[in-house]
Amino acid sequence: MQLGIRRIGAFALLAGSLLAITGYAQENPAPPVSPEKQCVLDWLSRPEVVEKFGKISDAIWSYAELGLQEYRSSELLIKTLEAEGFTVEKGLAGMPTCFVASYGSGKPVVGILAEYDALPMLSQKARTPKQEPLVAGAPGHGCGHNLMGTAVSAAAIAVKEAMEQHQIKGTIKVFGSPAEEILISRPHMVRAGLFEGVDVVINNHTSSGFTTSYGVNGSAVYSVVYTFTGKTAHSAGGPWDGRSALDAVELMNVATNYLREHLHFTHRMHYVITDGGEAPNVVPDRASVWYFLRNTDERLEEMYERVLNCAKGAALATGTELSEVRVIGAIHQAHENKGLAELLYQNIQLVGMPQWTEDEHQFAKALQKELGKAEKGMPTEVGKLGKPAVVYTGGPSSDHGDVTLVAPTATLRFPGGVPGTAGHHWSTVACGFGSSASKGLNAGAKVMAATAVELMTQPESLEKTRKEFEEYSKAHPYKSFLPPDNEPPLDIYEDLMGRFRPAMEKHYVNP
Ligand SMILES: [Zn+2]
Numbered sequence: 443m444q445l446g447i448r449r450i451g452a453f454a455l456l457a458g459s460l461l462a463i464t465g466y467a468q469e470n471p472a473p474p475v476s477p478e479k480q481c482v483l484d485w486l487s488r489p490e491v492v493e494k495f496g497k498i499s500d501a502i503w504s505y506a507e508l509g510l511q512e513y514r515s516s517e518l519l520i521k522t523l524e525a526e527g528f529t530v531e532k533g534l535a536g537m538p539t540c541f542v543a544s545y546g547s548g549k550p551v552v553g554i555l556a557e558y559d560a561l562p563m564l565s566q567k568a569r570t571p572k573q574e575p576l577v578a579g580a581p582g583h584g585c586g587h588n589l590m591g592t593a594v595s596a597a598a599i600a601v602k603e604a605m606e607q608h609q610i611k612g613t614i615k616v617f618g619s620p621a622e623e624i625l626i627s628r629p630h631m632v633r634a635g636l637f638e639g640v641d642v643v644i645n646n647h648t649s650s651g652f653t654t655s656y657g658v659n660g661s662a663v664y665s666v667v668y669t670f671t672g673k674t675a676h677s678a679g680g681p682w683d684g685r686s687a688l689d690a691v692e693l694m695n696v697a698t699n700y701l702r703e704h705l706h707f708t709h710r711m712h713y714v715i716t717d718g719g720e721a722p723n724v725v726p727d728r729a730s731v732w733y734f735l736r737n738t739d740e741r742l743e744e745m746y747e748r749v750l751n752c753a754k755g756a757a758l759a760t761g762t763e764l765s766e767v768r769v770i771g772a773i774h775q776a777h778e779n780k781g782l783a784e785l786l787y788q789n790i791q792l793v794g795m796p797q798w799t800e801d802e803h804q805f806a807k808a809l810q811k812e813l814g815k816a817e818k819g820m821p822t823e824v825g826k827l828g829k830p831a832v833v834y835t836g837g838p839s840s841d842h843g844d845v846t847l848v849a850p851t852a853t854l855r856f857p858g859g860v861p862g863t864a865g866h867h868w869s870t871v872a873c874g875f876g877s878s879a880s881k882g883l884n885a886g887a888k889v890m891a892a893t894a895v896e897l898m899t900q901p902e903s904l905e906k907t908r909k910e911f912e913e914y915s916k917a918h919p920y921k922s923f924l925p926p927d928n929e930p931p932l933d934i935y936e937d938l939m940g941r942f943r944p945a946m947e948k949h950y951v952n953p
Pocket of ligand 1: 587621
């Protein structure tokens, strides 16, 4: 875009004022900051805004609701967005806790993905640097999703402020996405058409660093429960009359563990036995095992078939029936857009790492000591822009992979955690609450909002990401891995959440 001299002058002035606000190093000058971008940064820097969203994040942390049970968490975000004039559609794609909040109208349409679900078994006291559950056995926010849904809401509201003050045309949409931890919602949201007409999507995750990347990453997944049905009998009196469904589960697991040798090294495979009978003296006539099968997009379906054969073989061997193969979720790898990642990265450099207090460093060091990690405290510098891996070696997954194949998408990783802590672990729960978490989510919100207004006000930036995406899509057309009639598993955490909710309610921190 050609800029008039007067406009450049205004940019330079604003860039100067931002240097003063953020303390951004003089020798590494920030790129010019447009008035629209400055508007979102200023709004998010207001102390009352930082405080408000910190409290919302802490509240969601205390609710720690499991996938598809996030009633309070989603309601809090919905109320926050509605109070700012967003129009919210609720209960979408067959999931009561799924929502889309929109502000503005017409093109361009910029989406941001919001998550808010917790993980089982990770309850932990806030900012306590050793393992100490708040409610023993209860869920906890071991992946920082309390910060993410909150950061996205803050970012979207900041964009709304800029849209009002600078007459920016377009639509900002928050995609309230349940049950990311069990990889459920996005394929259903895509299938329901929620991303139709969306030009570009910003995804995000908490991290102990501040960075982004592009290219293919993570694993595609089939999450499947295999259920076997046999016959009960007295385990001592007449075991020959029984057919043990648990035997079938165990034989299936033996077969899949032998299968590992002959799967490509890109795979990951792990399981839990969710039903193994009730008592040793009754031959179990029903047993279930829940698998995550992970691989590349290209190798996933073949792996699914081979594991299914292990289940069939186990049923044949034990004289039981493989009575149900229930696909809980099925997702693609993430295919992150380079143009969008570069835009995010420029804004990461602009916003910079938050300034941490001595207390925050001390807490981080205490946690690092407990974990046997280097006692470095909080991170002080932003990371490098991640490049695609040369040899892919598998790893964790995110169900936003499906979104990356229907709209140009990239993922911001913003600082909310302490370096050295582990994901899906009590240490992440311990540091996901309070001042450093709040500062981290605020920095993340700034980058997302700045990137969104840039995409809305600079057509060439949006065009670049769209062009790259359309080119990429030719070789990677989207086809869901979900079976055609698959429904979201609304019941999956109903009992577990119900069991812990009353004890957890006593510890709710309301905003
Ligand atoms: Zn996560």
